[in-house]
Amino acid sequence: MSREETVTSRRALLAGVGAVGAVTVLAACGTDTEAGTGSGTGQDPDPTEDPGGDSGGGGEVIAKVSDVPVGGGAIFAASEMVVTQPTEGQFHGFRAVCTHQGCPIASVDSGTINCSCHGSKFALDSGEPRNGPATRPLTAREVTVKGDAIVLA
Incomplete structure (x- = not known):
């Protein structure tokens, strides 16, 4: 392999790794709340709160x-x-x-x-x-x- 081919291969590899990294970062920034499927708080409800005295489930x-x-x-x-x-x-x-x-x-x-x-x-x-x-x-x-x-x- 010539020096020019090696440099081109490294550039292609680095460009691919950079693209994968960018996609990963963008995916991590997205949320599911736009579709109304999440609470948007990023926090779990307080498990010690049971406002109705019913410990059989419920949400935030x-x-x-x-x-x-x-x-x-x-x-x-x-x-x-x-x-x-x-x-x-x-x-x-x-x-x-x-x-x-x-x-x-x-x-x-x-x-x-x-x-x-x-x-x-x-x-x-x-x-x-x-x-x-x-x-x-x-x-x-x-x-x-x-x-x-x-x-x-």
Whole structure:
């Protein structure tokens, strides 16, 4: 093998190794929360918390029932969630990220879930857009009530 062929082979090898490394780094940076399949927190729920006295399963405790006003909602940034209570005792959970361009949800007031980036507003009960530019609903996340706690199902 000539010196020129050896240098070319080394360059090809290093380029291949660099490409594999870049793909590995990019894959590690991705999350499954975009599809609504993860909690987005990267943390396990506290195994010592059992808000409903039922140790037969359940998910991450998001909030207390008293934290979510009737006819409104609250944002829980640590869990990347917005929880609403359109009518008393009826709770809905959504991913707190606008479906327009991925901005975080900023507030829940005046009967809608609001994104401050571009003015999108979403329905409390369904997450459907009420005012654009968003055209897709917020990603629903199932929540249940256990005792006085709202739990990600």
